Amino acid sequence: MLKQISLLGALAVAASSFAAWQTPVNLGSPLNTSANEWYPFLSQNGRWMVFASDRTGGQGGADLWRSDYYGGAWQPPVNLGYYVNSSSGESTPFLADSDTRLYFISTAPGGQGSADIWWVPLRGGTPIAARVNLGPPINTAFIDC
Numbered sequence: 160m161l162k163q164i165s166l167l168g169a170l171a172v173a174a175s176s177f178a179a180w181q182t183p184v185n186l187g188s189p190l191n192t193s194a195n196e197w198y199p200f201l202s203q204n205g206r207w208m209v210f211a212s213d214r215t216g217g218q219g220g221a222d223l224w225r226s227d228y229y230g231g232a233w234q235p236p237v238n239l240g241y242y243v244n245s246s247s248g249e250s251t252p253f254l255a256d257s258d259t260r261l262y263f264i265s266t267a268p269g270g271q272g273s274a275d276i277w278w279v280p281l282r283g284g285t286p287i288a289a290r291v292n293l294g295p296p297i298n299t300a301f302i303d304c
Contacts, residue, residue, distance in 0.1 A: 220248030242286035
């Protein structure tokens with residue numbers, strides 16, 4: 160069973176064998192760059208992941224990115240685009256409902272406070288509609304993550 164963890168901003172994988180964890184292995188390029196990469200979340204089938212990064216090519220601040228796993232390697236990440244990302248910052252992705260919903264934290268305008276919980280619907284791991292703020296009582300004037 161593979162578990163993903165974030166070690167000081169670098170994506171890594173560690174295999175668990177019911178009793179003990181093995182030494183984490185840095186996933187390297189193209190997932191890890193000289194920028195920061197955080198909060199990896201693996202899809203149910205293990206074939207793609209979503210993570211936060213402030214790498215170049217984003218909308219601004221930290222954005223959410225997707226990488227697919229095929230041919231025995233992680234492919235270059237793709238920015239999830241304007242349905243998810245803003246010029247502010249997005250982080251902490253969480254996939255739900257059989258990977259058809261992506262929940263995340265954003266500091267974008269239009270929320271209830273400084274860091275709100277938002278979601279977007281997904282089809283095949285791709286956002287298909289604009290972000291939705293969960294609103295009160297989930298989100299407040301405070302940091303809600």
